[in-house]
Amino acid sequence: MKNFTYPLYRLSAASREVKIIYTGFLSFVAIGMLTIGLYQFKRIGVTYDLVVAYYRGGDLGREMAFPKTFVQLLETTHFHAFIMGVTFLVLAHLFVATSLGPRVKCSFIGLAFFSSQGDIAGPWLIRYLSPAFALLQLASWLAMWLGYGAMILLPLYEMWGKEWRQSGGRTVSQRQENDTS
Numbered sequence: 001m002k003n004f005t006y007p008l009y010r011l012s013a014a015s016r017e018v019k020i021i022y023t024g025f026l027s028f029v030a031i032g033m034l035t036i037g038l039y040q041f042k043r044i045g046v047t048y049d050l051v052v053a054y055y056r057g058g059d060l061g062r063e064m065a066f067p068k069t070f071v072q073l074l075e076t077t078h079f080h081a082f083i084m085g086v087t088f089l090v091l092a093h094l095f096v097a098t099s100l101g102p103r104v105k106c107s108f109i110g111l112a113f114f115s116s117q118g119d120i121a122g123p124w125l126i127r128y129l130s131p132a133f134a135l136l137q138l139a140s141w142l143a144m145w146l147g148y149g150a151m152i153l154l155p156l157y158e159m160w161g162k163e164w165r166q167s168g169g170r171t172v173s174q175r176q177e178n179d180t181s
Contacts, residue, residue, distance in 0.1 A: 009097050010097055010098070010099055010158070011094065011097045011098055011155055011158040012099065012158050012159065014159065019159045019160070022094060022155065022159065023156065023159065023160070025090065025094075026094070026152050026155060026156055029091065029148070029169075030152050032087075033145070033148055033149070033152070037145065040174055041137070041160045045060065045061070046141070046147055047136050048135060048138065051126065051134040051137050051138060051150075052126060052131040052134045053065055054133060055067070055068050055123050055126040055127045056126060056127055057070075061090035067127065068123065068127055071172075073123055073124055073127060076123065077120055077123075077124070078157050080119070080120055081120060084116045084119075085117075087171055087173055088113060088116060089148070091112070091148065091151040091152065091155075092109050092112070092113075092151065094155045095108065095109060095151045095154065095155060096109075096124075096156055097155070097158075098154055098158045099158060100154065108146075108147050108150045108151060108154075109147075109151070111143050111146060111150075112143075112144065112147030112148050112150075112181065113147075114143070115139075115140045115141075115142075115143030115144040115146075115147055116142030116144060117140075117141040118137070118139065119137070119141065119142070119144060121136075122136050122137035122140055123137070125161060
């Protein structure tokens with residue numbers, strides 16, 4: 001974490017060990033994003049009517065759903081606020097250490113942050129204010145996929161893809177081995 005205190009620190013300059021650790025973290029987050037995407041697609045549904053039915057109660061096509069209770073929403077919000085906050089913090093730090101321009105960085109970080117807020121608020125708004133907020137929920141999911149997807153994939157490219165391209169398909173350690181032999 002000390003490296004992030006240097007204003008010009010870049011992931012591409014990280015040691016192999018640090019890159020492996022960051023790649024492991026990014027892999028866990030990618031798996032988490034894939035599983036929530038599958039949950040959204042398979043359990044909730046990705047249409048306005050299915051999102052409304054999931055939170056307000058109604059026909060989900062394959063089963064009837066009861067309206068989500070205050071306690072159910074509270075439990076989900078509690079867990080998501082903590083896990084999304086920590087995940088966002090770490091991803092944003094890694095993303096800031098890429099060589100992208102400040103506007104691109106701010107755009108993706110803002111997209112991830114505000115879509116996470118929309119994802120947390122959406123169920124409450126749908127359940128207690130208006131079913132029209134299902135559109136906010138769907139937009140938040142799409143924006144989260146874009147924002148978090150960029151915050152996962154671009155640091156991976158920064159750490160490994162640039163190295164691969166610059167070496168003509170060989171890693172730095174493979175080049176070093178060839179240079180010493």
